[in-house]
Amino acid sequence: MFKNILSFVAISLASSFFASAAQAHFQMVYTPDLLRERGGLINLKLPFTHPADSGYVMAVEPPEQFYVVKKGKKTDLLANIKTSTWTSAANTGDAYEVDATLRGLGDHVFVMQMAPYFEEAENVYIQQIVKTIVNVGTLPTDWNEALGLTAEIVPLTKPYGILAGGTFTGVVKSNGQPVPFAEIEVEYVNYDPDMKNNRFSDTANANLPSDLFITMTIYADANGTFTFGIPKAGQWGFAALGVGEKTELNGKELSQDAVIWVQAHDFKAVK
Secondary structure (H helix, E strand, O other): OHHHHHHHHHHHHHHHHHHHHHHOOEEOOEOOOOEEOOOEEEEEEOOEEOOOOOOOOOOOOOOOEEEEEEOOEEEEOHHHOEEEEEEOOOOEEEEEEEEEEEOOOEEEEEEEEOOOEEEOOOOEEEEEEEEEEEEEOOOOOOOOOOOOOOOEEEEOOOOOOEEOOOEEEEEEEEOOEEOOOOEEEEEEOOOOEEOOOOEEOOOOOOOOOOHHHOOEEEEOOOOOEEEEEOOOOEEEEEEEOOOOOOOEEOOEEEEEEEEEEEEEEOOOOOO
C-alpha cells in the first residue's frame, strides 16, 4: 500500500513537471535587431525551445509556411529554409534558419507556421503560428495589420518600438475574430542568442526572483485584448494558447498557438 502511494505521488509529480515544461514551448523567429536603420541581408534563427531558461530544444519537422509581408505584398520564403542546430543549457537539438533581404523602408512581417509537434508528456500536438516584425528606417507600414491567420496576435503597440518600463498591447484573433479571455504565456529571452555559433549564451541577462517568472501567464479580456508591462530591454515572446480553429490531429488534441515577438529598448545615455 505504501509503495503504491509513493508510486502515485512520483507519477503525479512527474506529470506536473512535464505539464509545466510543455506549457513553456516557444517557437522562435529571432534576429537581434527588430528596429534597423538600414535594410539588407539578415539571418533569422528558428529553434523550438525555452528562451527564458535556456531549456530543452525540441526537434520538429520543417515549417509548413514561412513568408514575409511588406506593404501588403506576400513573398514566400519557404524554399530558403535551411536545416541547422541550436544549443541550449539542456541539449543540442535540430533547428532551422533562414536568410532574408530587407528591401526598402517599412515593416517586414515574417510569418512562420511550424509543423505540428507531438508533446508526449501532454499527449497533445502543438502548432505555433509566429510573427516577428522587423522595421527599417522607423517608417511604420504593416505592423498593426491583421493577416487573418488561424491563430494571430495583432499588435496595438509597435512591437519594435517599446521602451523598457513601457507596455505592449495586442489583440488575440482567430481568422480575424477576437478570442475572448485567451490564455497567454509570456517569456523573456534571458539568454542572448549567439548567431554565429547557433546557441544561447551561458550567462543570463537577469536573475529571476522565482521560477514563477520563467513563464508568466496573463489573460486577454472579453474583446481578446491584453496589455503587459515590460520591465527590461530585450526580446519578449507572447503565446496565446489553443486559439486556432483546428483542435484535433491524428485523433489527439491539437493546440494552435499564436505567437508574436517584440523588442524593448533602453534609453541611451547622453554622451
